[in-house]
Amino acid sequence: MRRIAVINQKGGVGKTTITANLGHALALAGHRVTVIDLDPQGHLSTCLGIFRPPQHGMDEVLLNEVDIASVTMVTRESLMLVPAGNRLADVEQMHDGGAARARLLIDGLKDQFEGQDFLLMDCPPSSGLLVTNAIFAADEVLIPTSGDYLSLTGLANLMVTLKKFEPYREKPLEQWIELSRFINRRRLANEVKEKLLKHFPNRVLATPISEAAVMAECPGVGRTIFEYRRTSRSAKEFSALAEDLIEKRCM
Ligand SMILES: Nc1ncnc2c1ncn2[C@@H]1O[C@H](COP(=O)(O)OP(=O)(O)OP(=O)(O)O)[C@@H](O)[C@H]1O
Ligand SMILES: [Mg+2]
Incomplete structure (x- = not known):
């Protein structure tokens, strides 16, 4: 299983759009995918058509040690979603137990998602505890x-932040940049x-995702782009991006 955190502390760069549409692209390519909403804004549910998301989700997992499986929903064939839940923002306010909570997430993911191929975690535009847990x-x-x-400039800062995690990790974090x-x-x-x-050779995935009105719609x-405009350029880009990620194909 590949566990991938979709991160950038800069807002509005396309994290949620990419999590939802890349997740669906991977599922359509025959992989078993779970997307996890770690952003209290809860936009990932909206992108997948769940306009009134359930009250409980990742908040219960991280605050009350509830099993991830019990808050996981099936949204499409081979595409499952763990919604954010109403109280996810509370995690960001906690001053202690950060490492223990990251453990909850890590163990939860290991135990509950054995059979999954891809796990994509949509992160909020911040560098708080939720993002730390995801990383x-x-x-x-x-x-x-x-x-x-x-x-x-934001990316340069992010790379410095990621370096700080390295001493605490068992193996180095693989880093992919996606032009969105x-x-x-x-x-x-x-x-x-x-x-x-130039600065990140073999790190920039091969297919950029273009700015397109259909993506904003x-x-x-x-709906994902595959349901909304299956033959659009954007849909083709997301299919290609899924292949890039599978093959680890860079520019
Ligand atoms: N390729 C695209 N073309 C056009 N609009 C896009 C594209 N990608 C994202 N958008 C739109 O831009 C806005 C921000 O995108 P999105 O929510 O995916 O970014 P984000 O990084 O998750 O934001 P946040 O930091 O708030 O979580 C949304 O309205 C989305 O529909
Ligand atoms: Mg987002």
Whole structure:
């Protein structure tokens, strides 16, 4: 099983969109996938069409040691979701027990998801306890990065943060950068791409996800791009991105 945390402390870069649509792409490619909402905003449920998500989810797992399996829902064939739950934000406020809680997540994931191929954890735009837990529970991180200047400085900071985890890990965290909301005709976006390739060789996944109106429309109808516009360029990009991740294919 590949456990992947989708992280970036910068907001609105496409973390949730990528978790939902890449998750579905992997499921459609024949893999068993679980997506986990670690963001109190709960947008992952919305993206998958659950407009009135259940009260309980990851909050109960992390606050009350409830089994992950008991709050896991089936949303599509081979695609399961663990929703955020109403009290997930409380985890961020806790001052102690951070490591113990990360253990709950790690053990929960190990025990409950034996048969799964991919586990994607959608993280909030912060660097608090929820993200820390996800990074400890993951073997890999996927970092959506938009093609603008501030993304680059943000990414540099994020890489410094990730380095701090290394001494506490059994094995190094594999890191993938994903160009998200990419506007190919924009010079700056291509400059950012070149800089990323220079600084992070063999880390930038091969297929960028373009900025596209259809992607922004998907959450409103609660469908993934494969249900909303199956033949769109965006759908093709997500299928290709799934292959990139499976094959660890970079630019
Ligand atoms: N490729 C895209 N093209 C157009 N719009 C997009 C694309 N990806 C995401 N969006 C839109 O941009 C907004 C932010 O995307 P999303 O919620 O996925 O980002 P996020 O990183 O999860 O945000 P947050 O940091 O708040 O969790 C949403 O309205 C989403 O529909
Ligand atoms: Mg999000």
